Amino acid sequence: MDPHKVFLMLVLPWLVAATTDSTPACKIRITxxxxxxxxxxxxxxxxxxxxxxxxxxxxxxxxxxxxxxxxxxxxxxxxxxxxxxxxxxxxxxxxxxxxxxxxxxxxxxxxxxxxxxxxxxxxxxxxxxxxxxxxxxxxxxxxxxxxxxxxxxxxxxxxxxxxxxxxxxxxxxxxxxxxxxxxxxxxxxxxxxxxxxxxxxxxxNTVPVRKAVDNHTGIDYALLSDPDVTYDTLDMNFKGMFFHLKNENDTLPNLAVSPVIKEQDRMVYVGLSEYFFDSAIYAYYKADVLKINITEEKMPKDLELLLRTTYFGNILLLKPEIASAPLKLEFQVSSPPRFIIKPQSTTISVTATADIFLVPTDLPPEQLSSITMELKLGAKVLMKGKKLQVQLDVKRFRMYSNQSALESLALIPLQNPLKTLLQLVVMPIINERTKQGVEIPVPEGMDFIKETVTNHAGYIVIGGDIHFSTSLRDVIEKYRTAPSPQPTAAE
Missing domain, CATH: 3.15.10.10 (Bactericidal permeability-increasing protein; domain 1)
Incomplete structure (x- = not known):
């Protein structure tokens, strides 16, 4: 074998690991x-x-x-x-x-x-x-x-x-x-x-380092190096990686571009790369929570009628007591979505399946079909206090059948009703979850105000001013007698 190829095979994994460990997905600048x-x-x-x-x-x-x-x-x-x-x-x-x-x-x-x-x-x-x-x-x-x-x-x-x-x-x-x-x-x-x-x-000590975000995921805000201080700024590089709580070692490598902060006009800037968001989506995907069930009572009546009409032949082959059973749609992401940040837009590419079931009482569900959906979601990144939030909406949507090209043609009348269902029913459920947000690594008592979000190629920069919602003295008194936090095994 070519010696150069052998060298690359030996060195490349080490280089990827080194890049992953040293590339920040979150940067904070104090001006x-x-x-x-x-x-x-x-x-x-x-x-x-x-x-x-x-x-x-x-x-x-x-x-x-x-x-x-x-x-x-x-x-x-x-x-x-x-x-x-x-x-x-x-x-x-x-x-x-x-x-x-x-x-x-x-x-x-x-x-x-x-x-x-x-x-x-x-x-x-x-x-x-x-x-x-x-x-x-x-x-x-x-x-x-x-x-x-x-x-x-x-x-x-x-x-x-x-x-x-x-x-x-x-x-x-x-x-x-x-x-x-x-x-x-x-x-x-x-x-x-x-x-x-x-x-x-x-x-x-009140700044989160490695902590749970909810029952499914955690986030690692460990500093990757000592802060860099100039006469005008203090810059800090954080790991900025989410992980699945039940398998903390199953994470994405950070191959994204590192945020670059050049601005100095506001009090504080936070730079977040695509990896910050991708690792979050990946962690939730691994936690198997990126799925939603929509029962018949939550469906628009015209969609229910279209579904029964589209799969009328399948339903005829079933027993009468099953054929009249309520419908259920089960949406589930089939691969980790991708967060894409461009200077003019922030989107998420999602591939998911929509499984259609009849759900008779006291009997197992009867699957009528499985549809593959490809979606492009618009993502709006917000900062509220010191919590980062993302609001989503459907930009593009297409679907096709996993069974045959003929069935894909038959699904064309379902395209707009299903998109409407996603916009009016599914997205509000998702946005209610993302509204909980995740804290950025700043001390207790400090909050963002007057936030602005600027897109760049591969990362966003959030600028803002800060104010003390709780005085420094009050925070100190709250934790004066508390013991220093003990590092976890992962730390």
């Missing part, structure tokens, strides 16, 4: 506009965290003074200047400049035989905070804050003293303020590191 909204919500979160600063009690001796400072609380916070921006290749940079923090605390002072208690109001001015956050995928394919660096400094700190010993506080004041400044400065970064690595990661 600067989206980051600005995240900054606003994140700033509220940082304010709430800093307001909960816990500063330990301070006590000791200074010459003839004995002092204790306790119950330190933040009374006011002014974050005048702040910014959040992308930093290539995996980072966010967040900084606060020229902020002020007002504090109050209790004092107990002993000077010789004089004992004094009371409160002190202090303010930290010129507070500077800078954090760098590195994003990465974890072992399960989930987006995580992998690392944080933090710098914090306080430009100036002042305190107002009153009480019986106020005349001598000047001596002790600078010492106490220096101590308070040191303690406050040491608390800021640990608090923010915990907020990011623990609390914000608990929000990222």
């Amino acid at each position: 600067r506009k989206g980051l600005e909204l995240v900054k606003q919500e994140g700033l509220r979160f940082v304010e709430q965290e800093l307001e909960n600063l816990t500063i330990p009690d301070l006590s000791g001796n200074e010459g003839k003074f004995q002092y204790t400072i306790s119950n330190v609380t933040v009374t006011d916070l002014q974050l005048a200047l702040s910014d959040l921006h992308f930093q290539p290749k995996q980072h966010f940079v967040f900084y606060i400049n020229n902020a002020s923090i007002s504090l109050s605390f209790q004092r107990k002072l002993l000077f010789w035989v004089f004992y004094d208690i009371g409160s002190i109001n202090a303010s930290a001015e010129g507070v500077f905070i800078k954090t760098e956050v590195r994003m990465a995928k974890d072992m399960a394919g989930r987006l995580k804050i992998a690392n944080m660096t933090c710098e914090a400094s306080i430009g100036d700190m002042q305190a107002d003293f009153d009480g019986t010993l106020s005349s001598v506080y000047g001596f002790l004041g600078s010492f106490l303020i220096t101590g308070m400044r040191y303690l406050l400065n040491r608390q800021i970064c640990p608090l923010l590191n915990h907020a990011g690595l623990v609390l914000l990661n608990s929000v990222l």
Whole structure:
């Protein structure tokens, strides 16, 4: 055998597998506009965290003074200047400049035989905070804050003293303020590191990775690589593959074109390839749920009459009690449909069978015929909140008999009535199922608004803005005590 052919036979399966594993069917881009909204919500979160600063009690001796400072609380916070921006290749940079923090605390002072208690109001001015956050995928394919660096400094700190010993506080004041400044400065970064690595990661845990969509299928949203960050965007590549829950390894290889997102005008963009939809249809096909039964009471009367007329000869050969039995149509997809995305249209090619039965009471159904149908369905992709939905309608329809060409000719009068049945009865049932939708991989509390859908050759791009339907704080509080999700065997 030709050595080149041998080489191709050995290498080609590996290349296909490698392409399948590394080709994303779902891409998400966050732009600067989206980051600005995240900054606003994140700033509220940082304010709430800093307001909960816990500063330990301070006590000791200074010459003839004995002092204790306790119950330190933040009374006011002014974050005048702040910014959040992308930093290539995996980072966010967040900084606060020229902020002020007002504090109050209790004092107990002993000077010789004089004992004094009371409160002190202090303010930290010129507070500077800078954090760098590195994003990465974890072992399960989930987006995580992998690392944080933090710098914090306080430009100036002042305190107002009153009480019986106020005349001598000047001596002790600078010492106490220096101590308070040191303690406050040491608390800021640990608090923010915990907020990011623990609390914000608990929000990222709400993004679906590999989960059930319904009783039949699941979806795999594992990240294929670390996010790619430029000065203007953050791009994430997801597997975007559906699977049959009872046989998770029986999946289609991803040979589709990968989505390409070039736009930056909206806050968020989601790119979905044909494979995303094909894998969904394939999973439902393997679950054997792509079938619908239409009983006689749901048929238009003219269709029932046409069916009985068309198969009158077959019915005559049956027993009288069977010949008068109700009719039933059983529609079933005979091969996995194909989702086709073009710049001007989105369609699904379907080959199905329509089996026609008489259904006598207390007797087995009697099949009259089996019809092959070829359909082209128009597909409209929608985003509602963060659920992706597809609405279908019949664009083209033709049918022929599996028995003979002669019977195919006899079926011509059934063409339009059956198409009408599909449009008025079958498609509403299917659309009611697809209305349930599937979530895209974004954290809980975030929803899409003002969506637009753009078709390309082999993929679609959904652009939109986002808003927080639930505050970041509320999501964190909901999952604060919940354990981190355990990866499944498949993860």
